[in-house]
Amino acid sequence: MALLQVNVFSNVLEMEVMLDVILPQETKKTLGTNSKGATEDVAVLYLLHGMNGNHSVWQRRTAIERYVKDMDLAVIMPSTELAWYTNTRYDMNYWTFIAEELPKICHELFPQLTRKRARTFAAGLSMGGYGAVKLGLRKPENFAAIASISGGLTIAEGIDQLLEIKSKAYWEGIFGPLAGIKGSENDLIHLIETLDASQAPKFFITCGTEDPLHQASTYTMQKMQDRGYDVTFEDGPGEHDWVYWDHWVKRVLEWLPL
Known part of the structure; x- marks a missing residue:
């Protein structure tokens, strides 16, 4: 298992962007990590950070590297600032970067990564949960x-x-007039209601029962169920913190269809 800290240039963002990458590696090591790391068609998880994080936060706050040590799974953790995985009104196209450019960069740098939909996944916490969905x-x-x-x-x-959470100026810098979010390409409920559920990936949604965002997760899950999506919902005691996220990222990894 290799951990890489990667500095790449994004043509979309016109700036340097940092990635942390966990990559399976074939080794002779017998303790601590898998010695039979895959070297081709490696499944990949794009793991997205929340508002106060960056590319390094999953590594620093959870045991993600240890959790994936026997999974033959690459984990790509990009830094996307505070832009909500959106092409912002201040002309920083973070949606285009995360949805289109980043996979191309990763396949260029790491040709062993799969190109198969069946082995490609995304997950995230808080703002990153929004980005993944x-x-x-x-x-x-x-x-x-x-x-x-x-x-x-x-x-x-x-x-x-x-x-x-943040000022009106901040949110409008990302999404434009707040009244215009509903029904737009940035409104997840609108997207749920317009996408053919038979074409959608499977979803896993979790949130702590003491988290202010718990209702948002249950509401989204219900909308998905009503439209016929393949959605798994699980919750449990917990707040909006790393104690909950470290525990539940393990459950997400177990749930992935590897």
């Missing part, structure tokens, strides 16, 4: 499974909650 709904042809941990999934329905 957005990838699954807008790029369903690319992903077999999507997981949201404590995701901010109902931004169009929760404008007041958004304004408790």
